[in-house]
Amino acid sequence: ANSHYEPCAAACPATCVDPMAPATCSLPCVEGCVCDSGYLLYNDRCVSSQQCGCWHNGQHYPVGSEFWTDSTCSSKCTCPARGSKVQCSSASCPEGQYCGVKDGKPECLEQFYGICHVHGDPHYNTFDKVTHNFMGNCTYTLAKACSNTTSLPYFNVEAKNEHRGNTRVSYVREVRVEVYGEHIAIVKKEKSQVLVNNVRQTLPVSAAGGAITVSRSGRYVVLETDFNLRVSYDTDHSVEVKVPTTYFNLTCGMCGNFNNRREDDYMMPNGQQAADSNELGESWQVLDNDSSCGVPVPSPPCSAEEEKLYRSDQFCGMLTARPGSFERCHAVINPQNYFDTCFYDLCALNGGQEVLCATLEAYADACQAAGVTLRPWRNATFCPLLCPANSYYDPCMTGCPATCVDRQAPQNCSKPCMEGCACTSGFLLSGDTCVPEAHCGCLFEGNYYGVSEYSVNKNCTRQCRCEANGQMVCSALSCSEDEVCKIQNGQRGCYPASTALCHIYGDPHYSTFDGKLYHFQGSCNYTV
DSSP states (O other), X not given: OOEEEEEEEOSSOOXXXXXXXXXXXXXXXXXXXXXXXXEEEETTEEEEGGGOOEEETTEEEOTTOEEXXXXXXOXXXXXXXXXXXXXXXXXXXXXXXXXXXXXXXXXXXXXXXXXXXXXXXXXXXXXXXXEEEOOOOSEEEEEEEOOSSOOSOOEEEEEEEEOOSOTTOOEEEEEEEEXXXXXXXEETTOOSEXXXXXXEEESSXXXXXXXXXXXXXXXXXXXXXXXXXXXXXXXXXXXXXXXXXXXXXXXXXXXOOOSSOGGGXXXXXXXXXXXSHHXXXXXXXXXXXXXXXXXXXXXXXXXXXXXXHHHSTTTTHHHHOSSSTTGGGXXXXXXXXXXXXXXXXXXXXXXXHHHHHHHXXXXXXXXXXXXXXXXXXXXXXXXXXXXOTTEEEEEEEOSSOOBSXXXXXXXXXXXXXXXXXXXXXXXXEETTEEEEGGGOOEEETTEEEOTXXXXXXXXXXXXXXXXXXXXXXXXXXXOOTTEEEEEEXXXXXXXXXXXXXXXXXXXXXXXXXXXXXXXXXXXXXXXX
16 A cells, blocks of 8 residues: 555665665665655555654654553653654553563553462462372461562462361461561451551551551451452461462462463472472471471371262262352363362361361352352351351452441452351441441551550550540550560560460460470360
8 A cells, every 4th residue: 555666666765764765775776666655664564754753762663652661661652743752751551450571562461360279278279270288287388479580579478287186187377478578467267357567456457558458358368469469368278379470480389480380380499399299398398486397197098988978969079060059160260179179188087067168168269259150059057157246148248348447448349259248237347347337446557446455656655545436545655664565465565574475275286485386185184
């Protein structure tokens, strides 16, 4: 288009880059197509000379084109007219997209995520969809940013496991996240508070100037950052770590390296591939004060009768049954991994509805997170989810429930629906309790406090208490001569300088005066 044939045309055609090329050409003429008058050659096409564009950093850009100046996508330029200077302004990629490089040029690309799911006793389903069955009950690195060359924010996610009644398997007891210099711990059975730098904070929590938030979402306590890291723990057995595309091939830990290659998901910290899941798990162990932890002896195999029963539609077969409650999800998330882990758990723990429910729950959560609406699978006698006062079970409640801090949260929610306990109309979430709006607590110095909760500042010179009217009332505080300002049991305050603390908790665990941790499940009377 916009060209004609000439038997003796200039060998150096007039182009947008060099409109005067024919006048200075020393080559003999050639036959071929030449652009019509008023048109110039640009990328093998004849375009109007008005469309020729601009030059910027040695690159030519057509009129009307837009481009990013570098791979941070922080400055966007346009070419307004032929021969003019490009016009640049600050900009960023829209929500749901990230700055990447495509065909050698910076572009805003669609965001996708790596999802690592840890559930049951426990099974680790990596970012690249490899499953590790590892029963160690120490503290392990799930995922962290491993590259020294990236300018992306550093993060580290660890899980502390424990035995629960059976020493052959273990479950997640605590999830610890380090990001932006903050250390946040989400603890088993604690749905209302998290530890922020060892201090208890009532949900919802904001840290690092708002770059980190921790809130309730369905059955989960969810930590999110401004760079789209998301760590969820149901405070029982199920953990999900979700990382954005920007960390592709930059992570390490039990969750793998997020590079879409299954064959290298046994990577240990030394860069070698582990021989099996046990060697992998032990390589990612993090030192803590639990000297009694380790990797238990594997459970004996099931009998033929048990195997047949556990694979049937009464048990794990529910996951793969067609028709069935989970059938709609089969095309999105293959249920086979969950079927295998279900069978493993029932064999290891001698059956039991609670074990079966945990696996069904894990698969249902993964399906809902992927946007699949399932048929109801719980009922009053099978895997019931019991809800506290002023709330009710909702199989598809908003992922952003209204709280005392943000009453409008559901209206601005982009998360898929989740199952959980929704507050009755007229009630708001305060920690993990649904309260009337009039009974909401206080927002003070960026943190939320329930009624009667108090805050002590860093040097213990001020104590503030949240009153029933939603106001913080503060008073002066000073530690006596035999007291020191420190954090004890998650609360900062003035404590005797020589206090030695022995902490007994759970089923049960003994933390001695000297900080050693022991696990002992005896059912007699003991001298503490």
